[in-house]
Amino acid sequence: MGYIYIGGTIFFTVYGQLILKWRINHFGELPEAVLDKCLFLFKIVFDPFVFSGLAAAFIASLFWMAAMTKFQLSYAYPFMSLSFLAVFILSVVLFHEVLTWQKVIGLAFVIVGIIISSQGT
Structure with missing residues (x-):
């Protein structure tokens, strides 16, 4: 069940990041004036x-709290890096963000790190 909690944390984290980016793209850039920034952000929040x-x-934080009842933090936390992988892939697919070799190599290191860190308890 603990891995379901970690999976829920990752799912809701990724959903939140992608939906925020999608809507921010819709609203446009942050204005320069301080009052305009406040009004802009107020409008976006609603x-x-x-x-x-x-x-x-x-919701992701609730799943994370549940995961913390099942695993040590040092074991569970590296799995959160899977959200980087999911956001990267989905941002390329959904938002047509640039795919570079540097990003791919960096993510490969993250995946290797997850594999190595998950071997110890």
Whole structure:
């Protein structure tokens, strides 16, 4: 069951990041003036999709707390790096972000790190 909790944490973390990026792209860039920035962010927070992304972060934290009852932090935390992999792949597919060899190599190191760190308890 502990791995389901970690999976839920990753799923809701990735969902939140992708939905926020999608909606931020819709709203455009942050204005320069301080008051305009505040109004802009206030408007964004109440967008239903953005709100769902923020709620997903909260739900991810609940899953993470459940995972902490099953695993040591030093064992479970490296699995959170899988969210980097998922966000990377989905950002390339959904937002047509640039795929570079440097990013691919960096993510390969992350995956190797997860494999190595998951071997110890």
